[in-house]
Amino acid sequence: MDTLLSVENLTVKFRLRQGDLTAVDNVSFTLGRGERLGLVGESGAGKSVTGFSLINLISKPGFIDSGSIRFEDIEITRLSDTAMRKVRGEKISMIFQDPMMTLNPVLTIGTQMIETLRAHVGCSRRQAEAIALENIRKVHIPSPEKRLKQYPHEMSGGMRQRIVIAIALMASPGLIIADEPTTALDVTIQAEIMDLLLELCATEGVGLILITHDLAVVSQVTQRIAVMYAGRIVETGDTQQIVHRPKHPYTQGLLAALPQHSNRQNRLNQIPGVMPSLIKIPPGCSFHERCDLCQDLCREQIPQLNEKSSGAHVACHLAE
Template sequence: MSHLLEVEDLEVKFALRGGDLTAINGASFTLDPGEKMGIVGESGAGKSVTGFAIINLISKPGFISGGRILFNGEEISSFSDEKMRKIRGNRISMIFQDPMMTLNPVFTIGTQMVETLKAHRNISRHDAEKIVLEKLKKVYIPSPEKRLSQYPHEFSGGMRQRIIIAMSLLTDPALIIADEPTTALDVTIQAEIMDLLQELCDTDEMGLILITHDLGVVSQVTEKMAVMYAGKIIEAGATDQVVTNPAHPYTKGLIKSLPGMIKPGEDLYQIPGMMPNLTDIPPGCAFNPRCPVKEPVCLEKEPKLLSTKQGIMAACHMVGQ
């Protein structure tokens, strides 16, 4: 079976006055139909830029400066805007963290969904409305017929996010990229939205890339994951393996800082220090200023992503030491 998505040595730069800034440095991964993958890391790690690069939506001064992105075997990173529009929002959909940024406050939900569908398909309004209702039912919106004439502000945050998911499903995409889709929602609604995305992947063979800083969500939803730090993938593998047997000190720190990992009354663990600024990445391993196990080699030589005994890929000089 061929891969649904292949990202090979992806490099994204931002052209600034002082020279080009590398935001993504050689990221590679694959995704199969129906597979669920998590991309994890702190703010500024490059997770969202990776998602935007896949659908070629990086705004200037950013640009894809190297690597290849293959979708269903076709290299889409070099597609023209016009050609890309046939894929973006059609074969690949993206869900953003704030539904109010995606929904237009002055149009009803029905109008927005019908127009979205008509932008990608040559169908009548009547047929479009039928598909819209079917998708709203699919995401468990109660009495969807009534909802079509309502405006975004008449819905709760969780309902709005479901409507965004219904919108992203209108064209039966092969891949959904969800960028922090539950950040603005409370915990019970978060769980509902994640269950819904999982169900859609299982029933429709839809691929999912879940971009998040929340390792807890990734461990419940995805089959494989990649951990990003300062624009690089520093650990990757099957989710259960990475969560139970992390190889990289950064991943270990992320797992240790999960609330469920501490005894009642203990302080929550925090990785010391901050992610480096992209203009000021330290030599050697970018994580070295914050690393509890660093050695002299870590300050000089950049570690390569290599396979560990557990079959996880990790970029750390100390793995296996």
């Protein structure tokens, strides 16, 4: 599989009054063409910031401090604003959590779809409309002609998220970043949207980075997982392997916390404590304060991502 995206030693910082805060710390991963990767972690682990840095759209006062992001031989971190705008939407699309918010309430669906395409490709209105219709069909929405003339408020949440996906596909991007795309939807719709994303990635050959805290969703959709904790990747590898045989204590804790993994009579399992504030990440392994297996080494030395016997890369001193 040839490489679509390779991120190397990406560090993203936020400039605050108290000093720089490291939101993403030395993160590296690669994604093949048409491959699906899940970025997993709890809130504040740096998943979304990683996603936004891929299109160089980190909100102020954040900035990419060091590292490289290469997408199809383009170095994203060094692109000018104009060149970056060509990449956004045309080569890399992004889908957000809440479809109620991401569509402009005063423009019709058709206008918003056509505009996306025409911002990137010089084509006539008629051609753009034809592509829009085709994309609405692709996301399985009936009577596309009617939908083009409708406003977002005339549609349900699931329908809107489908439209958002259709918009993301307008310029035939190579990669879609989906940032918690189903969190705002109810469970049955979640499954439909995930199936749709999976189907489209397969038929269109689009790469997918799925940012979520939902391990169940990730295990169904993605081929590989990167688990993030306090801005670092702590474990990455084949999805099935990680879900069934997690090596890092944090991943083990996350999986044990799933409701289906607890005994019916007992309370749900949980990882004690909270993720450290990014302002003062403890020395050594950032997880050591919550880890049952913690030893002196963990308090002193930051563990590096190393390949373990299973083939997964794990950042833990104790995992074999």
